[in-house]
Amino acid sequence: MDDETEKCIITRLRSAGCVFAEDETRLLISEARTQAALEAMVERREAGFPLEQIIGWADFCCIRIVVEPGVFVPRRRTEFLVQQATAFAIPGAIVVDLCCGTGAVGAALAKALGCIELYATDIDPAAVRCARRNVTSIGGNVYEGDLYDPLPNKLRGNVEVLVANAPYVPTESIKLLPQEARKHEAMVAIDGGVDGLDVQRRVAAAALHWLAPGGHLLVETSERQAPMTAEIFTRNGLIPQVANYDELDATVVIGTRPSL
Known part of the structure; x- marks a missing residue:
């Protein structure tokens, strides 16, 4: 050229x-x-x-x-979620990636840890098709459905790391997003409800049923929303902590299931 x-x-x-x-x-x-x-x-x-x-x-x-047309594009800030999850997992761990989108988080964890038992879910059929291209080639499993619903029952109480880049943009704030997000990415991957925390509440509410004792739930959120997310975790029996990375404008809330 x-x-x-x-x-x-x-x-x-x-x-x-x-x-x-x-x-x-x-x-x-x-x-x-x-x-x-x-x-x-x-x-x-x-x-x-x-x-x-x-x-x-x-x-x-x-x-x-x-990345296929219409799906949520992985953000650089979400690399911080991967970094935090990697610190809590070991090779061979059972890892679940909820709201997986393209499957980027799960695929990155598999690369970082070498070998994990990976399960990913998303409610958007287009995202699931895309995730299967990124995840099944590395031995992971991808399911279409709402949060935990499609996961194999054998995972209950055995998940060591549960990651969820759930939508967390408040509905009224969507109009402030760049046009490429508003018009060309699935709203189901962006709209988190009135306060942006609707899906996070549902993820946290069922987390104890799926996490192994001492297992960890990690969600991406905003710095402003993090205290509310931590409170949601506490109400659902998880021990919360908040991690921030200013360079990427990234915030992750980590909830740990108490050990037996």
């Missing part, structure tokens, strides 16, 4: 509001097989489609995660 074409695409993406126009241009050029394909990709980006949905993958914890 000649320099003039590259400069032209950068200009177009800047005009469309893309902050990292140069990096995105290089990615689009590297992924396009023909000039016509490149033009179609640039037009979709100008129209506000997420870059990851256009090129078909996202870089998450140094793994190329398949």
